[in-house]
Amino acid sequence: MAQTIVIFGASGDLTSRKLIPAIYSLHQKGRLPHDTNIVGFSRTAFSHDAWRQHLAESTTRFAGPQFDAASWHALAPRIFYFPGSVDRVDDFQALCKFLQEIEGGGAVTRIYYLSMAPQFYEMAVANLGTAGMAGEEHQPRRIVVEKPFGTDLASARQLNRQIHGVFAESQVYRIDHYLGKETVQNVLVLRFANAIFEPVWNRNYIEHVEITAAESLTVGHRAGYYDTAGVLRDMLQGHLLQLLTLTAMETPVRFEAEAVRDEKVKVLRAVRPIRQEDVLADTLRGQYRGYREEPGVRPDSQTATFAAVRLHLDNWRWQGVPFYLRSGKAMSCATTQLVIQFRQPPYMLFEGGPRDPRDSNRLVVQIQPAEGIQLHFHTKVPDAGMQLRMTDLNFRFREKFAGPMPEAYQRLLLDVIHGDTSLFARSDEVEAAWKIVDPIQAAWDTTAQPPLLLYEPGAWGPLESTEWMARQERSWFDTCPVLH
Numbered sequence: 461m462a463q464t465i466v467i468f469g470a471s472g473d474l475t476s477r478k479l480i481p482a483i484y485s486l487h488q489k490g491r492l493p494h495d496t497n498i499v500g501f502s503r504t505a506f507s508h509d510a511w512r513q514h515l516a517e518s519t520t521r522f523a524g525p526q527f528d529a530a531s532w533h534a535l536a537p538r539i540f541y542f543p544g545s546v547d548r549v550d551d552f553q554a555l556c557k558f559l560q561e562i563e564g565g566g567a568v569t570r571i572y573y574l575s576m577a578p579q580f581y582e583m584a585v586a587n588l589g590t591a592g593m594a595g596e597e598h599q600p601r602r603i604v605v606e607k608p609f610g611t612d613l614a615s616a617r618q619l620n621r622q623i624h625g626v627f628a629e630s631q632v633y634r635i636d637h638y639l640g641k642e643t644v645q646n647v648l649v650l651r652f653a654n655a656i657f658e659p660v661w662n663r664n665y666i667e668h669v670e671i672t673a674a675e676s677l678t679v680g681h682r683a684g685y686y687d688t689a690g691v692l693r694d695m696l697q698g699h700l701l702q703l704l705t706l707t708a709m710e711t712p713v714r715f716e717a718e719a720v721r722d723e724k725v726k727v728l729r730a731v732r733p734i735r736q737e738d739v740l741a742d743t744l745r746g747q748y749r750g751y752r753e754e755p756g757v758r759p760d761s762q763t764a765t766f767a768a769v770r771l772h773l774d775n776w777r778w779q780g781v782p783f784y785l786r787s788g789k790a791m792s793c794a795t796t797q798l799v800i801q802f803r804q805p806p807y808m809l810f811e812g813g814p815r816d817p818r819d820s821n822r823l824v825v826q827i828q829p830a831e832g833i834q835l836h837f838h839t840k841v842p843d844a845g846m847q848l849r850m851t852d853l854n855f856r857f858r859e860k861f862a863g864p865m866p867e868a869y870q871r872l873l874l875d876v877i878h879g880d881t882s883l884f885a886r887s888d889e890v891e892a893a894w895k896i897v898d899p900i901q902a903a904w905d906t907t908a909q910p911p912l913l914l915y916e917p918g919a920w921g922p923l924e925s926t927e928w929m930a931r932q933e934r935s936w937f938d939t940c941p942v943l944h
């Protein structure tokens with residue numbers, strides 16, 4: 461079936477940086493269905509040609525060295541622009557007419573992509589409903605909603621209610637672009653396509669789990685959004701909790717959307733709620749030095765740019781195994797990684813063998829940028845008695861597979877086109893994630909505890925974060941990945 465992808469908020473950054481380059485790459489690889497039209501909608505006055513020209517320039521920049529002018533020229537005539545405002549229902553009605561014209565009356569799947577500031581989501585959804593553009597009586601209609609999906613549980617519920625007033629849940633695709641990353645999906649493959657991990661993937665063998673998303677970049681020009689969001693809403697509620705669900709979930713009965721999403725929701729529901737009195741012991745917050753001088757940041761901003769949170773899952777598999785989630789801007793290096801820290805052997809046979817729990821086996825899943833997996837284990841140092849040393853088996857995607865890793869949006873857009881919701885957050889999943897974040901954010905907003913710790917840009921967050929782990933006889937795996 462033919463498709464029309466309508467991008468609301470077409471003149472924005474996400475469209476030119478991510479969406480159009482992803483659509484272009486799919487087209488270049490021959491994966492975009494031939495009869496796909498793309499229509500941009502926003503207030504800026506562009507003609508079709510002016511928008512195509514604007515996108516040609518940005519796509520040259522963002523699609524990378526693979527960009528090829530000839531294939532862009534083949535795609536460009538299928539890109540259209542329709543100026544309009546999200547708060548005007550007559551603009552939606554006019555858009556609907558325009559879509560019917562370019563679709564030529566045939567059977568066409570429509571994808572409405574909300575790539576605009578979140579305060580306009582409700583308006584756009586309502587107007588899609590009023591203009592009669594949401595009903596699926598004849599052909600599929602899908603809506604893609606970008607993050608942030610609400611700013612807390614109440615607003616997420618309200619948004620869900622409002623969307624469900626117009627679209628059925630099966631039509632809704634809530635994006636968390638982490639789920640489009642190959643290495644994130646590979647967590648499921650690692651766990652469920654191999655027999656050797658599952659028997660040890662539980663409290664009997666795993667001492668703790670660490671999920672880190674460290675960024676070396678500062679907030680840059682995004683302060684307007686970031687200073688009101690902060691690290692919990694920006695990174696933890698979505699990306700880190702998504703990684704947690706894939707790491708901790710039970711085997712789904714089938715590899716299909718509802719079965720996978722059911723298991724993910726169960727993980728979020730198993731997270732022990734953090735009570736106000738636990739926030740001091742279980743969370744750390746920090747802000748990099750210089751954040752308040754960033755353009756657009758309030759000079760007395762209390763917004764956290766670093767968070768470390770200890771979560772417990774109350775279920776049979778994970779009882780007693782802490783999950784540490786950590787993220788920060790302006791950190792030592794960019795690395796997103798999942799660290800499975802195993803327990804020590806029950807008895808150390810070798811006299812010089814390691815006795816510190818921090819020196820036991822570790823499985824490091826590198827999500828990005830050094831995509832790969834390392835297994836750390838002890839080895840006998842040759843010709844040195846029974847001296848032992850930690851060594852590793854090192855798998856890297858780049859060494860085993862040709863070609864660059866695709867951008868997450870390619871996979872996600874393709875899934876929307878094919879109607880596969882597996883990699884998108886369901887309404888109950890989003891709400892369960894906010895239930896975890898809300899009490900922490902509320903305590904951070906209303907009390908001075910834990911204190912907002914300043915850290916130097918280029919460090920692994922505040923020093924106290926290292927000390928906090930040391931007090932628990934644990935340590936972060938603070939290693940910048942080798943990139944070559």
Ligand code: BG6
Nearest residue numbers: 607637638675694695699796828
């Ligand atoms: C976004 C956050 O969702 O994810 C950004 O808003 C963050 O603050 C980004 O930088 C990280 O994504 P990635 O794919 O670069 O790890």
